[in-house]
Amino acid sequence: MLAPDSPSIWWPWGITAAGILAGAGLGAAGWARGRGTGGEGGQQTRLDGEELQAYVDLMPIGVLTIDRQGGLVLCNRTAPSLLGIPREELQEVTWRSPAFAIIDASGDGLETEDLPWNKALSTGFRVSGVMVGIEREDTGDWAWLSVTAQPRCDASGAMVEVICTLEDVTQQKTAEVELTLQHLRDNLTSLPNRALFMERLSRAILRSDRRKFYAAILFLDLDRFKVVNDSLSHEAGDKLLIQVASRLRGCLRPEDTVARLGGDEFAVLFEDITSVNDGLLVADRISQGLATPFNINGEEVFTTCSMGIAISSSAETLPAELLRDAEVAMYRAKAKGEGSIEIFDPSMNAKALARFQMEGELRRALERGEFVLHYQPVVGLDTGRIEGFEALVRWIHPERGMVPPLEFISLAEETGLIVPLGTWVLEEACRQAGAWSRAFPADPPRLMNVNISARQFQHKDLIETVLDALRAARMDPGTLKLEITESIMMRDPLASLEAMKTFKSHNIHLVIDDFGTGYSSLSYLKRFPVDTLKVDKSFVDGLGKDPESTAIVAAIISLARSLGMRVTAEGIETMDQMVHLQKLACDQGQGYHFSRPLSREKAEELLGQDPRW
Template sequence: MPSQVPNPSSAAVVDQPDVDASIADTQLLWSHLSNASIATVRCDVDGTIEWASPSAFTVLGYTPLDLSGRSIDSLLDDDTRPAVASRLGLDGVGATSLDPICCQVRASDDTRVWCDVDVLAVEHLGEPRFLITLRDASRRVADTRALKSSEERFRTIVNEAPFGVGLQDRDGNFVFLNSRLKRIMGTSANYLLRDELDEHIHPGDLKDATSAHERLGDDESTTRQVRFLRPDGELRWGSVRIIPQADSGSEATNYLWAVEDITARVRAEEDQSRLYTLMEASSDLVIVMNPDLVPLYLNPTARRFLGVDENEVLTPATEPLEFRSRPFGTIGLIGEHMANREIWHGELTLQSASGTWEPFSAMIVPDAQSGRLNRISAVLRDITERKQFEERLEWEATHDHLTDLPNRTLLTQRLASAMERGAQEGTWVAVVFLDLDNFRIINESLGHRVGDNLLKQTAQKLAGLVWSQDMVARFGADEFAIVMEGLETPDSAEALAERIRRAVSGRVGMAEVELLMTFTAGVAVTDGTRGDPASVIRDANAALHEAKLRGRDRTEVFNGNLRAKAVDRLTVETGLRRALRRDELRLFFQPQIALETGRISGAEALIRWQHPEHGLLTPGEFVPIAEQSGLIIPIGSWVVAEACRTLARWAETLPDGEHLTMGINLSGKQLIRPSLIADIESVLEETGVNPANIEMEITESILLDDVDRSIVVLERLKALGLRLSLDDFGTGYSSLTYLRSFPIDVVKIDRSFVDGIGDDPDNAAIVRSVIDLASTLGLQCIAEGVETDSDLAALRSLGCDHAQGFLIAKPLSESDAARLIAYEPAW
């Protein structure tokens, strides 16, 4: 912009046309415009500048000569030109323009000057012209922009403020809400009418909050707590400071709300209040201590336990809890770790006011700030009942309920400890197994109550016969075990065991009956350096088994020979497991004949083991070990399934095969197996055999182990349609007593009574009694072990129904048995 204004005389009039007196007034107008401080230009209807006032230099830096002949468009930018051009298109003389246009005009130095541009249509010398005035608006625009920038900065500051800001007018309407207040209230509205506030403020606070300003003086302020209701249902607390705002006068026209969101603080206070209430009412001990373990707070339960009066003020002189814990200083030791700001969980014992020591489960929490331990909080729960319960559970898990003696679990643990001590001290440890002979007979004949009392008396006697460091345990139904330690020599174990065995044996009065009780003992000795508790127990059990085989009522000590037998048993057991996997088991079938017709009526399935090294093994060589090891369960299941498949094949291929029967032996372990019935039912469904052609053979000794349970299982087998056979009849103890109780169909007379029956009157009388009894009960009889023609003839004369034995046929493979049956021989 130029700094010097040109001489007005040279620019007063650019165009000096000849005029007459009739336009004197118009010349006077131009004279005034020439002297005005507002830049003025006159344009023709095409926008060409004809004249400019001297003040154009002051505003834009142009002289009148600079502007003469230029288009008005040359002074305007593209965005401004259309608006001014539209004004130049106005028609009529003397018409007033529209409101001025505030826009930028190009100055002589090519800068832009903000001007208020006004266009006036006039007549000059009888011709239409436009007067354009340009008033410098730079200061006003700058001030307006500064004000707007200031307002925007203020709005940004207010919106980003860490607290809510709202402006309420005298009618209670909110004419402004900053972003923070919107978030607190959960609204996006920029203003809220007073009638809309009930949706955002709790009903209990609404009236006070919206009318608080009405009770304020113009220079007063107030603070309220207001609960805001958000649309999502959340309730938020705000601390609201209401401040009157006045304009130029002294009377307040608006009220500023400064809202601090105190929801977290209120909730923390509520939580703290609830926590305090809970602590005061808690049955647990709640204790807050300083780093020296001096109590700063004790809830009522803790005060009662520690004997602190409820009105006693806790001071630094109060006794630290370190001296009330056991072992001494337990809490102090815990406190040493508190500086690490780790929560401690564990158990400790505290002394009560009465002097007793009580166990507690504790959670101890450090309160450390800036790396410094300030307080320690502890919650302790009395676990006396839990401890008693755990001790009871532990006792029950390690003791026999009937005799109160340790059980096998505790005995095994004690044996392990004794072996360690023996190895360290160079002494010997012995395990003695004692079996009460014929206990099952007593239990079944005199009742379980008598049997239980006998076991209790035996336990008491044994406990009184051993040293204090020794242990007596009940190891099984009628088995006791003793761990004796500190023996000087291994030979002394047998003498001690025999002395104990003789001491508990003898006559006992029980249920008005005098019983002669004998025991069988097995002993194993170790120096603690070889083997483990399980192997020593296994050796003692092997010795007991050997003593039983040698006639009972004796003591046997485990030795090398028994070890060899044990190894052999283990070898057989391992081989049996392999045999199951490799399909080495076989079924052979011994035919049975109907003595009335002399023809084959069925067969008994008998298992064999096709050993890869030893050839075909008979049941006596592996079945007892299968029974002891539990392998009899999978083996027995295989026998049932394979026998039923064979019978199904015979029913389809052999003459009159649908009437053949199949005898299948069930072991004692199978009989007590819960899945027995379901397994057999599944096999029957798979093979499609007639259940009435299957005879399940069970020895009477197995049934007598638990008569009541046996009856239940037999009845469930009968419900499947199976026939039941009592095997080896006559060899048990109570055959005649229980024969009527069991739901059996067939009695198999043991071979010991059949052998030589044709020449032995006594055996013939026994067999006649059995046959007569079976006939009376509606049962059939099968005689086992028939090997001579005279035996067969005798059985026919006595009225026996069926027979089997080597006279008829030895056990045959399936194919050989099928050929024999197809041949239809007769005896």
Template sequence: MWSCMVTHPPTGAVPAALPPNEDERLAVLRSLCIMDTPSEPAFDQLTAMAVKIFAVPIALISLVDKDRQFFKSVQGTPIRETPRDLSFCAHSLLTEGETIIPDARLDPRFATNPFVVEEPYVRFYASSPIITPNGIRLGSFCIIDREPRTLNERETELLRHLASAASYLIDQRTTALQLEQAKQQIDLASERYRLATSATSDGIWDWDLRSGQIYLSARCSALLGYGGQERITSLRGCYRHIHRGDRKRIHEEIAHALHGQQNFSCEFRYLHGDGEWRWVECSGLLLSGAAGEPQRMVGALSDRNRIRAMDPLTHLHNRASFIDRIQSRIDKSSSEDEMYAVIYVDIDHFKRINDSLGHAEGDIVLLEIAARIRKSLADRPHSCAARLSSDEFAILLAHAPGEEDIAAYVQRLQEMLQAPVMSREQTLFLSASIGIATADALVRDAQSMLENADLAMYHAKNSGRSAHVAFAPHMREDAAKRVQLELDLRRALERDEIVLYYQPKVALRSGQVIGFEALVRWKHPDGEMISPAEFIPVAEETGLIRDLGMLTLRQAIRQAEQWRRDGILTDEMNVAVNISGRQIGDKGLVGFIRDQLQESGLPPHSLRLEVTESLLINSDTTTGEFFREIKALGIGIDMDDFGTGYSSLSYLHRFPFDALKVDRSFVQRIDQTEESLSLPRSIVALGKALGMRVLAEGIENMEQLTQLIRIECGYGQGYLFSKPVPAEEVPEMMRHLDSKMRTELMAS
């Protein structure tokens, strides 16, 4: 297909005129370093989506060079370039907006084009321009069919969105290349610096075996912390300062070297001149005389204390070293009247970055975070920072004038961490949850102080993230309550205290109930109804989510079958159950669902599973296998909270969804302005293009309902129709809803 590669147009081909800014356009195109590059998944996802959405055999991302057009991504043909003289896309450079050719045989520009009269027999062509942020047209995103057709307004808009996405990817790719080049320059400069300083970074020593005298270079003495007041000139003098636990090992290493092993290397603790134990590494080489007798041993001494105390990625303190620094500050504070604080920093949703962009990109982000934390301490010489785990950092803020100074520092730190981070892939926007524990006369150990800051951070995260919270004594009580909540939840699962409430899903125009969402509730023995927001996170953290999920599925399936027998649940209706990522990781879940359906007699199509986009961000091959097995059973799958994640479109391409549920945050912002409808309208259009139902969550008033109907959203749920109710109240709720909706719809 498209194998015709000629340098001059054959008879009948009509080349496109050159754009007025052709020289500038070509210069910009070549500066992007994108021509003749291999295909990339991000671009291929767009063209694959276009083939599916528009039901066409061919989709291209075309970049028009001086004498040819190059396809950065192509679906439906193996050809990666064609002559510019035969290019449809070259004509698109001259038009504003989209180019739509319903039938190329009827267009005099293309009627005799070889690609029209021969393979691949192009009849229909439509494109939208790919434009740089500066307005330079690089080419077009185009779709091709072998049959005449046209595009409606919604399809034209979707094509425009795909072209915009391709333009964005090209811009991000260019930024990533620039960052990579900058990184290479930095790496080269760092290597030159390392080579320049390696010769002087270690201390040098020389031991004369005949006289017993030891010479230490100035750098060596400085590493050990001994200057002019005390000079170490003998092995006995060295041994006095070596930790007792290390002396035997060093003696054995030296003995081995003196008896034929020509060199040795050993790490040990040395009493520094400041009174603290420091780790050093000593390496030596035995020098022998002409007769082979040992004469001297020479070597180097290097500081290992910093390496042993640092995080290998960020070069901040590690946990053990940081706790030592806190303890040292606590001990000194008994004699110094000073304010200090431990600040615990957790980067919100960092796991998403690692999972979606890879650990290499995640490391770039962590290095940038560490650099910003260092910068925040630039004017605080006695303070220090540590990396405690993958995405958790801590800061010891010393010599603070007061609590106001600590609060001001934390506020500035949070602002610094929220600034955009440029990775190789894209621009990232981060936030952090921060906990603060200030000096307390009652807290005399470092571990307790760090735990207090950690508890405060946990409260900041639970308050909505991107927040900072100071430790208060009640937080330890809250932590104890959380442990108790776990114990109570275990008992609740055994005692059938977990129940399901049901909220109807409604066809918006008719008010007809099309199904229910099963929502889990915990009725505590003391009569209190405990919110899922309290116990679901505990279940996730402790692994109880597996038992909770199975109980929920079992109850929902049995209740759905009972309603089906009672005539409440018709064949067109279903009951939806939410599932979590931990449940999907359970290899026995599909078999459990199959068994429950068979035991109850419920048809598979009467059950639906809802998954959130956050679950998909953390997905792996297990997720895809689970979806395929569930679909094979005949069970529908809905994407919940659609539009709140990173890569919704790619998930629609990868996973077999039946419906999209518009996140309630978009619905709650709906008012009488067109702007408030832009996102819901786009989701509705996308759902229709992909043949999926679209359901809006959180509908609370008639204004929202009216606007959703206006943008042709078919389905919804929310308090406007009914709050979640127990199973026994569903029949009455449906009668009330039927009457209410008839009244409301007639009034509207």
């Protein structure tokens, strides 16, 4: 029996009875006429327990009476149907701290002290119209209820219970949610967008400080996503993002939030962690979840992601700053290599600021024409004569002077600025090579080597860009050498093979740069239409000193010979190194032993001298 043990309940007139009657659409005056003991003078109306139960059972709204200990004193027939919980089970619920999930209007979990009936019990004041969501036990759907909680005191004025009315607003809330989703959800993946993520992050930071746990952000950026867009299509890229979003959901707890911030960037918010190790476990789970290839239009597509982790330290943590910290850590991870994870530490902020400033200066440098090319001679080791040059970009900063390439090339690659910069290098090198071929003719013609970055090589317009530069410079395609590193080619060997075949069809020479430092498959190497292998400086340094280096260089030269390729050794700094390479029948060399990279004017002087080494 859910009614009280006593045969009757004393209701202070005008407090709870009036609220319930108003919710039922009757009114206090009508009830007073029915029971007849008046209310103007503060008199009380005595209701029989069974009569009260019968009355509240007629109400179209749910009614619950909860005592100070959280026990259920009374409920009507409507309440179980609204909550999706059988009447007998409701009596077993500890309402002070119910076991089932209860959320607020924004979808966040409600703390026990914020539940309407607990607030009314703790403050002694009426709590009106609080919207809560309760997961129905029978269907698993969310029931949305507008809850009003009214404390009830006994004749002596002591609070004994709280009477709650539950009004079903599910239909109204569902309509609101549908409208809200249009503004707070990503249209492509249906994940929360940045606005919703920041709102939930703000709440999480406050909750974590109260609970003495941490909230953390995991910032994710897909590696080589641009390759999918450029090589397969933007539609394929969208399909990949949808599948990635689905896998991310599968790696997380229901209470965690994963959002798409834009492009190929995602963020995960997780709460109640005790240390950074918990965050690393989530990151590792995500890495494993993305390891299986994605099926995009019948093609197997592999992707990894770079991740940065930042953890809130207190309630004073600003959400925007925490997200920024996680993004800074992600960029640090990306710089370390694909699939890396980095934990934010405060020292990264200074580096991030310097990086941001450098990026702005780099963009302006392109607009202002602050870049120049220097040219390092490539020398034939059998003739000792200049057979070509390698074009190397230099940045003449208006305040700092010459900025070393190591300080800006990797940043240009990360930001995508390497594509317009690489186009400028290609056009300027071709223009200079064309001018020199006419001013300093040679037989055979000297070649111009131009380095192609990873982003350039993946860019769909690269072939047309190269051909346009050759046409504008009136340069023979057979005098251009494109240098591509071994690691770039092996990222997507099949796509690389097709691009290289196209270049070869125009008689453009191809060089594998830094050969021996990466991993390449010999089965692919024999299929690549490569003209030259370039031996990395690290092997040349050990010639005559390190038997292993000498053996590696000899093996590379032998391999090139068997495949019909030439060999260029870079980083030659001593006569002894040059002699060793001549004995090994290496074709070409470059390095400080011959010349440092030279300005255009100095290179022209050298060409006029036609030196022999």
